[in-house]
Amino acid sequence: MDSDFLEHFPNRNFEVIFVTAHASMPYKPFEKGLFDYLLKPVDRSDLVSLLDRVNDNLLIKAINSATL
Numbered sequence: 001m002d003s004d005f006l007e008h009f010p011n012r013n014f015e016v017i018f019v020t021a022h023a024s025m026p027y028k029p030f031e032k033g034l035f036d037y038l039l040k041p042v043d044r045s046d047l048v049s050l051l052d053r054v055n056d057n058l059l060i061k062a063i064n065s066a067t068l
Contacts, residue, residue: 017054018034019038021039
């Protein structure tokens with residue numbers, strides 16, 4: 001999987017999620033800031049769970065940046 005496009009966003013204020021048909025993800029996307037990935041076909045409960053984790057993570061980042 002080519003994740004070089006992540007390099008175009010060095011100061012992201014959003015999370016990146018790949019949706020893929022590949023069961024194993026290489027480490028390169030995670031090293032470049034990939035939050036997580038979903039396997040196709042996307043299961044609704046997996047999507048909801050992942051979006052909850054993204055929301056929690058963004059909330060934590062916002063609280064941490066507000067306290068700096």
